[in-house]
Amino acid sequence: MIDHSNMRSNFFPQVSGRQKAAAAFFALLLFSPACKDNNDIPVVDEQAYYAGGETTVFGEYSQVFQQPASNLSSQEVADHFKADANFEAIFVTAPATIQGGLGPLFNQNSCASCHIRNGRANFPDLPNDQGGLLFRLSLPGTGSFGEPLDIPGFGGQLQTKAVFGIQAEGKVDVQFTDEVLQFLDGETAVLHKPVYILTDPYTTFPTEGLMSPRIAPPVFGLGLLEAIPESAIQMHADENDADGDGISGKPNYVWDAVAQQVALGRFGWKAGQPTLLQQSAAAYNGDMGVTTTLFPSENCTGQPQCDNLTDDPEVDLETLKSTAFYTQSLAVPAPRRLDDPAVQRGKMLFSDLQCAACHVPSFTTGAHPEYGFLSNQKIYPYTDLLLHDMGEGLADHRGEFKADGREWRTPPLWGIGLTQTVSGHTRFLHDGRARNLMEAILWHGGEAEQARQRVLKLSAADRASLLAFLQSL
Ligand code: HEC
Ligand code: HEC
Ligand SMILES: [Ca+2]
Ligand SMILES: [Ca+2]
Ligand SMILES: [Ca+2]
Secondary structure (H helix, E strand, C coil), X not given: CCCCCCCCCCCCCCCCHHHHHHHHHHHHHHCCCCCCCCCCCCCCXXXXXXXXXXXXXXXXXXXXXXXXXXXXXXXXXXXXXXHHHHHHCCCECCCCCCCECCCCEECCCCCCCCCHHHCCCCCCCCCCXXXXXXXXXXXXXXXXXCCEECECCCECEECCEECCCCCCCCEEEEEEEEEEEECCCXXXXXXXXXXXXXXXXXXXXXXXXXXXXXXCCCCCCHHHHHCCCHHHHHHHCCCCCCCXXXXXXXXXXXXXXXXXXXXXXXECCCXXXXXHHHHHHHHHHHHHCCCECCXXXXXXXXXXXXXXXXXXXXXCHHHHHHHHHHHHCECCECCCCCCCHHHHHHHHHHHHCCHHHXXXXXXXXXXXXXXXXXCCCEECCCCCCCEEECCCCCCCCCCECCECCCEEECCCCCCHHHHHHHHCCCCECCCCXXXXXXXXXXXXXXXXXXXXXXXXXXXXXXXXXXXXXXXXX
């Protein structure tokens, strides 16, 4: 649960104009070379402290991803805390008067047990693993809307747990191979490449079956991402790389089960979900075995071990909407130390190295269809919400609507510097393979290969500055 002591403070970083000028002067003095546009004294964009616009909260503590947006009305605050209880609610096997309906197949029994403190899940090799790494499944090919094809007997997701009397679908073992990389200055980094092996399948798993590993990502700020106008996202798309910079982001278009039509995908590591309502309903169904009005069939329909009946929704529409509201009404944490010379240097490198071409620093939200507090906010998410070919090293070789087996959605970077504080680990990327921020960068390939090559050529001081910038977010 949320601990409300001491952290709803709304302090604005106390930096005097003179301190800022001094910091800027030092930045210039110490770090002049290389950056093209370094002739001006770097100016701190004060507005960038409000990474989530008026929703922003300030502070650096382990519950900082669990705060309600700062601009909620008192009614919305009350709704948020009701929604918080849904996100935390632990489901149990039916029949039960409250929170019944877990399974028959599931990965976890509550939203919060994967999205721990609303941050990212632990990788399975960490001691307190709670199953927050799950596997999407499909057969090669696509359905009529471009959706992945279910595997008979397994569906679209591997559930590693089951209620009494039913067999879990299987388990996954992970093994690593190491690759050593060298920076131009001779320093080395080791990339830890996971290989996943399905074990104990309850029935034969087809040899052509595809598996895509996905770690639970942070869930704050998502209402704001939902409110970015589609046209603003499309503006950054450049599917055929017309401008020749080597980067060709493309939007995903996915099935919207409420609107019954194709819609822009925004959520999930391949942007496979169009709205937070649908993402939440899919999570209830796939991750917890809990049916809703949106997805009323149990996740093991079609399996010989299930009754194949469509039962009453185990969560009603009001609760589903409320759970989605939780992820819509969380605050974005403010960046820190933006006036630190190393952070400023890192920020310049971030754009010079081409990171900002995909991790687009800023957007202004449009009118959110339901919640005014998300509308017209200048935000700093560092994502374009587009799909990019990230090369063979990160490929899962499994498509999802318009995303192919090498493409991933640029993840937002806001709050990434708080990962250690919130989660007690620093595992990154779609399956949590990277053990720190530098490894995450060095895994980049494909459209980001040029950016990666530039990072390998940086001096140790510049590498530290780039990391200092990421840590400030
Ligand atoms: C078994 C672990 C697990 C459980 C339980 C779980 N999630 Fe997730 N969640 C994930 C994973 C993994 C992803 C990424 C999915 C993908 O890429 O397809 C995700 C993605 C999301 C996202 C999208 C985040 C983004 O940045 O795009 C939201 C929102 C979300 N989950 C909400 C929920 C809610 C609400 C619940 C409970 C009803 C829930 N989750 C339960 C693992 C879990
Ligand atoms: C071509 C687009 C592109 C470029 C250029 C790019 N990134 Fe990324 N970045 C991505 C995508 C896509 C992912 C997710 C990949 C995955 O999870 O497999 C990612 C992931 C990350 C992550 C991990 C995020 C998380 O939530 O786990 C960090 C950190 C990051 N990028 C930083 C950088 C930095 C620093 C640079 C510049 C040196 C950069 N990126 C350049 C697209 C890009
Ligand atoms: Ca159920
Ligand atoms: Ca399944
Ligand atoms: Ca381009």
